[in-house]
Amino acid sequence: MSTDDFEIDEPELTTDDLLVLEDPRFTADTVAIVTGAASGIGEATALALAANGLTTVGLDIDEEGLDATADLADDLGVPGEFVPAPTDLTDDEAVERAVDEAAEHGDLRYVANIAGLQHIAAIENFPMERYDFMQSVMVRAPFLLAKHAIPHIEATDDGVGAIANMSSVHGHYATQDKAAYITAKHALHGMMRSIAAEGEGSLRGFSVSVGYVLTPLMVNQIEDTAAERGIDERRVVEDVMLGQARTKEMMTPAEVANLFVFGFSRHAKHLNGGDLLFDGGYTHTYE
Template sequence: MLMTPKETRMPATDLLPLAGKAAIVTGSTSGIGLGIARRLAAQGAAVMINGFGNAIEIEKTRGVLAAETGREIVYDGADMSQPAAVQAIVDHARRSFGKVDILVNNAGIQHVEPIESFAPAKWDAVLAINLSAAFHAIQAVFADMKERQWGRIVNVASVHGLIASPFKAAYVAAKHGVIGLTKVVALEGAEHGIACNAICPGYVWTPLVEKQLEDQARSHGIPREQVIRDVLLKQQPTKRFATVEEVAGLTAFLCGPDAASITGSALPVDGGWLAH
């Protein structure tokens, strides 16, 4: 018997492919997460942003996003390392939007240290934010997505979910775990209209990376241009940073109608890093 898709296109316009959808983007008050929130809203979705920072600045960011896109933008300051707070942000989104169609797990932290001195508390914190938070958030939205027979989950992993670098034990372990989780969720959601994918960026130009650039230049005693080429971008053949907009564009595509058959994938945005 020929099996046909339950849904060939989302009920939206080409200009606003996410019209009528509601999204949560964790870790989205700056950097990659903010870029993703902006792109989803620009394509028609109501968006809940999340993250830490100055309350006045966050409200300004929320207001600017709403004004730019004409969408409903809501903020929740949940600490994603706490399972109860993860459930609470999902409940908040349901109260605000009536549902959660799209979940982007972007919240993450990093710690760099040799294994023999890697602080157990740092290991626990990195795993909690980078991996466990994604599981708890997915669990909180999954049943409703199955009931509606539609959902999009995008996990922002890393090129370090596919390869390793020294001194990043917790981060590499967590990001590998995120990709494994992505595959399991994709299999469990496949017959229910739920697609789950992971994005694996290399170095992306963000304020956080810019600060790291200055720190590396001081530590190595070399010019920032040399840090860019010989330290940060050593493994990226393009010798350029990916942009927030590039990552946001791929995320929005994965949430849209043309990506319905893409699920369980780990998609690099790495300037050719993995082609070595």
């Protein structure tokens, strides 16, 4: 493949990709909310939880994307129900309504805050309206979802549940030209630990941190990063995205989704205030 015809695509998801665990709470009576469920990691996580038998409510502003996720759930034949819930995460009333409606489907126990977006620019050139929008979707909305979900989780028969945030290697360190994204990911770690501190052991908080994942968000930023750094797109992937990693391949959305499945399960009852760091060696190795 030459630089001129460089191309990278999101992999097709199959049921063989999804982790399925035995858990007494992984039933149709248990509800999980997943944001960003119209594509990428959010879509894969919604499908993975549905594959484990949960009723999964997918929040996203992209109605057509949610319909596509629902169609894929049907095609895969997952045992759990996927419920599309078109929601503008920057609308406080819409978020509160979405949580309350999700709880009508059963015992709301789990929330996966995955919705995210990216903008590539140096700090001095960063448009503040874009910064504000990113913080609203990636920090304020997860906080608001937790605020409204926690009373429902506490109202279950045993108060057991978990709220998980999609973080990143960029929640552990910083690279250039992604200041708003990095700020948001660091903030999510603080929120996750606060949930753990207030959850009294039965309500857990945790985060998931990974490197570059084959999602539409990642694919779209290759061209922007190439332009910002003055290099070709192949070098963005090989040098910027994979250069520091020891595992020289990107993760798939399903591989990330499986971390949320594990984190919500009975097998992760001691994961509380912690971060599942699956980064291929980005964070703790260097040359």
